Amino acid sequence: MEAEAASGSAGESSWSKVGTSLPVTSVQALVASAGELTVDKIGRYIQPDIDAHAVLPELSDEVPVIDLSKLLSAESAEAEAAKLRFACAEWGFFQVVNHGIPDEVITGIKQDIQNFFQLPLKVKNEYAQRLGDLQGYGQVFVVSDDQKLEWGDRFALFIQPPQARDMSYWPSQPHTFRNCIEQYSSEVMKFTHSLAILIAKTLEVDPKLVADKLASQFLRMNYYPPCTSTPEKVLGLSPHSDGSFLTILLEVNSVQGLQIRRHGAWIPVKPHCDALLVNVGDLLEIMTNGKYKSIEHRVTINAHKERLSISAFQIPNYDGIISPILETAEEKILYKTMKVGEYLRLYFSNKLEGKSALDYAKLSEI
DSSP states (O other): OOSSSSOHHHHHHHHEEEEOOOOOHHHHHHHSSSSSTTTTTTTGGGOTTTTSOOOOOEEEEEEEEHHHHHTTTTHHHHHHHHHHHHHHISSSSEESSOOOHHHHHHHHHHHHHHHHHTTTHHHHHHHHGOTTTEEEEESSSSOOOSOOOOOOOOEEEEEEGGGGGGGGOOOOTTTTTHHHHHHHHHHHHHHHHHHHHHHHHHHHHHHHHTTOOEEEEEEEEEEOOOOOSSSSGGGGEEEEESSSEEEEEESSOOOOOEEEEEEEEEEEEEOOTTTTEEEEEEHHHHHHTTTTTTEEEEEOOOSOEEEEEEEEEEOTTTTTTTTOSSSSSTTTOOOOOOOOHHHHHHTSSOOBBBTTHHHHBSSSSS
C-alpha cells in the first residue's frame, strides 16, 4: 500500500493546493479539561442563529430509502429507479440499504475510528494538519481568528487516487487502521461507481459522463463530543452543501445529529444501522443543470453522547471540468463550466455558509 502512494507525487501536489484551515483547540480536549463548560468558556462556539428555522422531527421517516439490490434486479429496477430519481431531485439525500459493502469492512472501520479518537491528544497530534493542507487531525473551514467555531474534531485524508496520498498522515495506531481505511475506501469507490451508473440511467445520459466524475476521494472522519451545558447553542457542522459530486456517509455509533434543510425547516435524519446515507453534491447539481439538488445540512450536538461518522467525498479529477448537461438545445444553461480545482479552491477558501460556493457557479437565479 505504501509503495504505491509515495509522497511528493504530482497528484499529491495538485490536491495540496485545494485549501487550508487555521489551527484551533481540539474540542475533545476542551471537553476533557475544562470542567464545567460555561457559556463564557465556550463563547466562540455559541451560534447566534441556530434557532432561525423550525425543526420537524416528525418528517424524519420521510427521507427516501433506496434498495440497491432492487435497482440491480430486472423485476424491480424500474420502480426503484423512479424512487432514486425522486430522491435526487426532491430531497438531495437518501439512505441506501443492501449496498454490498461487507459487514466486516464496516465493522473494522467503525471500531478503528472510535479507537483513534480515544488515543491521547499527544498521539493524535502526531497527525495534525500542517499549514497549507486540509489533511490530518484538526479542523476545516477556519479562515479567520474571530469566526464562530464548530463543536467537533476531524481527521481527513486524500485517499483516491493512490498517488494523491501523503502517507505521513496515515496513522500507525490503531495498528489495523491503515488496512481498514484502504479496504473501506476501495469498497466505497466500487459502491459509488455502481450508484453513479444507476443515477446516469435516471438522467438518460451516457453512464461514462457520470462514472468519470468519481475518480478522487477525500475521506473525513468526524468526532462530535457531547456538550453538557448548552448543546442547543452549538453546532458540529454549520449549514452547508457539499462541494463534492456525491457524498457517502457512514454513521459510526448511531447517535442522531444530522439535519437536512427542506422547505425552510430542518429535518433530523434517523441513523439506519444497515444503510449508507448518500447526498447529492454541488458538482452533481451543476452537471444536471439544477435537476438534482445539493441540499443544505448541519450537525447538531447531543448533551450526553458523543457522535462519530465518516464522510467519503467523491469528486472528479482535480484537473477535470464540470459543466451542465442539457436535455434539449432550448434548455437554459444555469451554471458555469468550471475547472474542478477552481471550484474546490473556492469552496475551501471560505467558512461554511449555506450554498455560497454554488451560488458563485450560477449564471442566473434558479
